[in-house]
Amino acid sequence: MVKFTIRWPCDRQSRAKLMKSADHCCRKGITRLYYSLCENEMVRFTCMIFTLGCCCCAFLLWLFIRDPCSKYSITKALCQEYKNGLAAGRMCYNLCYEETIHLSCLAEDEETSTFGWIDTIVKASKPTKKFNDLSEPSSSAVWEGMTLDDFVKKLEDFFFVQLGPGDHSMLIDRVLNFADFNGDAEFSFGEINSMWKLLHKPEFLTILIFSKHPVFPYLNDTCSDMYAYEHIKTPVLYDKSDTSWFSRIFSDSYRWNFPPWLRRVQISVGLLEFISVALEEANTRFYMCNLSPTKFGFTNTFQMKVTSLHGITSEEKLKFALSQKKCLTDSDCVIGQICHSDCDINRQECSKNILSLDIVEVCRILVDYIFFDAPSKIKAMLKIFVSKCSSLHYGHNSYNNSQVDINHNLLIDDLITILWDQIKDQSSKWFKNEPIKMH
Numbered sequence: 276m277v278k279f280t281i282r283w284p285c286d287r288q289s290r291a292k293l294m295k296s297a298d299h300c301c302r303k304g305i306t307r308l309y310y311s312l313c314e315n316e317m318v319r320f321t322c323m324i325f326t327l328g329c330c331c332c333a334f335l336l337w338l339f340i341r342d343p344c345s346k347y348s349i350t351k352a353l354c355q356e357y358k359n360g361l362a363a364g365r366m367c368y369n370l371c372y373e374e375t376i377h378l379s380c381l382a383e384d385e386e387t388s389t390f391g392w393i394d395t396i397v398k399a400s401k402p403t404k405k406f407n408d409l410s411e412p413s414s415s416a417v418w419e420g421m422t423l424d425d426f427v428k429k430l431e432d433f434f435f436v437q438l439g440p441g442d443h444s445m446l447i448d449r450v451l452n453f454a455d456f457n458g459d460a461e462f463s464f465g466e467i468n469s470m471w472k473l474l475h476k477p478e479f480l481t482i483l484i485f486s487k488h489p490v491f492p493y494l495n496d497t498c499s500d501m502y503a504y505e506h507i508k509t510p511v512l513y514d515k516s517d518t519s520w521f522s523r524i525f526s527d528s529y530r531w532n533f534p535p536w537l538r539r540v541q542i543s544v545g546l547l548e549f550i551s552v553a554l555e556e557a558n559t560r561f562y563m564c565n566l567s568p569t570k571f572g573f574t575n576t577f578q579m580k581v582t583s584l585h586g587i588t589s590e591e592k593l594k595f596a597l598s599q600k601k602c603l604t605d606s607d608c609v610i611g612q613i614c615h616s617d618c619d620i621n622r623q624e625c626s627k628n629i630l631s632l633d634i635v636e637v638c639r640i641l642v643d644y645i646f647f648d649a650p651s652k653i654k655a656m657l658k659i660f661v662s663k664c665s666s667l668h669y670g671h672n673s674y675n676n677s678q679v680d681i682n683h684n685l686l687i688d689d690l691i692t693i694l695w696d697q698i699k700d701q702s703s704k705w706f707k708n709e710p711i712k713m714h
């Protein structure tokens with residue numbers, strides 16, 4: 276049979292020639308060819324196509340139903356709120372009417388979905404969680420028809436709890452400025468409602484509090500409690516905790532992707548700026564209890580950026596968290612590896628004396644990050660400061676706490692000055708289009 280079909284003059288040329296005379300014959304040949312294939316392969320082939328088709332359909336259906344990151348349900352719920360005047364934000368119109376915002380799912384957990392969109396990270400609560408929130412007092416604390424004075428009072432109370440006593444009027448102004456999403460100098464219920472929800476997101480609150488500082492990711496737009504902020508392309512400085520066989524053999528492999536030394540110095544200045552910003556922002560002090568090189572990254576222009584905002588907490592909140600801990604020894608009074616206080620043995624409760632200094636950990640990072648290949652002159656100088664750094668701690672013997680604080684601030688300023696000296700010649704070239712931030 277097969278031999279026969281090869282010889283059959285039924286290719287295009289022959290067919291044209293025989294079009295009239297052999298038409299009948301040709302058709303017969305094709306029929307024969309078809310059946311010859313059918314006998315052994317056609318059935319299998321058809322089966323395969325059919326199965327593939329079914330798989331494709333099932334996959335498409337699954338994609339459709341699955342809704343990664345609950346994107347559709349989040350957007351639908353959010354836009355429903357927006358259209359009903361319960362939500363506002365600069366992103367809302369584009370998200371709900373223009374549909375020019377195309378979110379792609381990056382990650383999700385039970386409560387929150389994380390999306391990517393152009394150069395931003397967008398986070399939103401899942402709708403199921405939102406419905407639970409409605410019963411919480413924090414969300415129902417704003418009501419329709421509340422006056423601006425009512426809202427300001429709410430904000431004062433809120434920041435008192437978050438940041439402790441002190442003057443928070445600048446922060447409140449910033450919140451009001453931000454909350455006037457349409458810039459009409461009036462507050463709709465949607466604007467107040469959305470702002471209030473956003474403030475209860477710890478990550479958003481941290482970005483807002485530090486929004487003046489270039490070492491934090493900049494805040495893009497929001498819609499209801501959805502918020503977008505800068506996506507940092509290199510999210511970690513380095514990671515020494517990698518325990519794969521590869522990094523065991525090459526113990527310095529964490530250095531392989533390091534940028535050039537001067538760029539690392541520039542990044543380190545940013546790291547020190549973060550510490551000094553955290554000491555004085557919003558009339559309070561902030562701690563990063565999980566401080567490590569994996570919590571910082573840098574942009575394409577080597578601007579250091581804090582990439583993990585979860586561990587940053589105000590002194591007031593940290594004191595509260597520590598005082599809630601039961602203890603038998605001082606080692607029980609630790610939060611996130613770095614923040615610690617001492618144990619009040621009599622009451623078996625941790626005290627509110629915070630004894631940790633973030634700079635100590637930062638000095639450790641500097642040693643790993645810029646020490647090993649630094650020019651010898653600078654290395655010698657840095658060595659002095661790093662040893663000062665590690666001897667710095669709150670104690671009851673030689674120093675009193677205010678002295679430690681003074682030395683702490685001096686040390687940060689000195690380190691910034693030394694490092695800045697290394698890069699200041701480059702700065703005119705590097706920062707051509709960026710504002711130069713000198714300490």
Ligand SMILES: *[C@@H]1O[C@H](CO)[C@@H](O)[C@H](O)[C@H]1NC(C)=O
Pocket residue numbers: 392393394395493494495
């Ligand atoms: C986010 O904000 C930054 C700074 O304001 C801007 O350069 C960037 O284009 C914004 N990104 C988006 C997606 O809106």
Ligand SMILES: *[C@@H]1O[C@H](CO)[C@@H](O)[C@H](O)[C@H]1NC(C)=O
Pocket residue numbers: 675676677678
């Ligand atoms: C801390 O030291 C300074 C300077 O030596 C001193 O004036 C101050 O009284 C001390 N404070 C406490 C609480 O001991």
